[in-house]
Amino acid sequence: MHDVEMVKNWILQIAYISILAIVFELLIPSSNMKKYVKVVIGLTIMIAIINPILGFLRNGVDINSTLEKEYNYNNIDINSMTKQAEVERNKLIVAEYKKRLNEQIKEKILDVIDASDVEVESSINEDLNDKNFGVIKNVHVVLSNVKYKMVNDKNDGKIIIDTSKFDEKEQILDDIKNDISKFYNVPLKNITIEER
Amino acid sequence: MEIVQIVAIGIICIIILSILRETNKDLAVIISLIASILIFFMVIPKISNIITVLNTIADKSGINNIYVKTIFKIIGIAYIAEFGVQLSNDANEKNIATKIELAAKIIIVFLSLPIIIALVDTIVSIMP
Missing domain, CATH: 1.10.287 (Helix Hairpins)
Known part of the structure; x- marks a missing residue:
């Protein structure tokens, strides 16, 4: 019998026996006989309570089998759990890498131009086992409310360019593209800059 | 209400016995015995019910x-x-x-x- 089930049954038995004992005591006539009958009832109850303990003492409790039945240790596939955890961890690593990369590109762009917001989306090789992991496939930059400025090499300051001059604007965007392309080793055609 | 009947039998017996004890003691004992047996038989069906229920509980109690x-x-x-x-x-x-x-x-x-x-x-x- 299942050990836990056995203990449960035993407790139930004790409850039933208690009820029985009370009813038996009620049935005893109130006379000199009362104490004799009480003794016999008491002995019977003792036997009923002790008997299950005897079973435990004789057979012993097989803790291992109980644990296996209760917690299904064998059914838990630790290997698959580990693999799943590894996949989750890799996802987190890739996500963090992409986030930092995007922030770095954003900072690079903000060094050159003055924009209220820069959104960078990059796609990279996400396979951690691949030796080319982290290689950037393409970069998409969205600039909003841009005020152009250029680094002046001589004074090490920034100059605001007249945005109406289309050629200069294109020039600056091309510079940014080249910069990113060189720094991250991304083909130029895979870098797109969108302006809003 | 069986208890009313039982108490009634008891009271009647007491009255009869109180008179008979003075005159005929032997008859008094016999009447007392008959009254006891009568009352006992009135509750026997109930006892059998109690014993049945107790047996059921005893079976469950192991x-x-x-x-x-x-x-x-x-x-x-x-x-x-x-x-x-x-x-x-x-x-x-x-x-x-x-x-x-x-x-x-x-x-x-x-x-x-x-x-x-x-x-x-x-x-x-x-x-x-």
Whole structure:
């Protein structure tokens, strides 16, 4: 019998026996006989309570089998759990890498131009086992409310360019593209800059 | 209401007995016996119900049926002995009453012997 089930049954038995004992005591006539009958009832109850303990003492409790039945240790596939955890961890690593990369590109762009917001989306090789992991496939930059400025090499300051001059604007965007392309080793055609 | 009938029988018996005790003591004892038996038979159907329910609980409690039967026997013996003792006392036969009581005690101990032996065996078997 299942050990836990056995203990449960035993407790139930004790409850039933208690009820029985009370009813038996009620049935005893109130006379000199009362104490004799009480003794016999008491002995019977003792036997009923002790008997299950005897079973435990004789057979012993097989803790291992109980644990296996209760917690299904064998059914838990630790290997698959580990693999799943590894996949989750890799996802987190890739996500963090992409986030930092995007922030770095954003900072690079903000060094050159003055924009209220820069959104960078990059796609990279996400396979951690691949030796080319982290290689950037393409970069998409969205600039909003841009005020152009250029680094002046001589004074090490920034100059605001007249945005109406289309050629200069294109020039600056091309510079940014080249910069990113060189720094991250991304083909130029895979870098797109969108302006809003 | 059976209790009303039982009490009514009791009161009638008391009235009859109080008159008869003065004139005819032998008849008084017989009437007392008849009244007791009458009352006892009135409650017998109820006792059988109680015993059925107790047997069911005993089955669930895992107590060996032999022990439960013994307890019922002992309770019955106690009742019957009590009945005899009271009757003997009524008839002013204290000697007989004591003997009945003694017999009942001996029978109760005799019936409880298997239970005592079983308990001793159990305790001994627990010892390593």
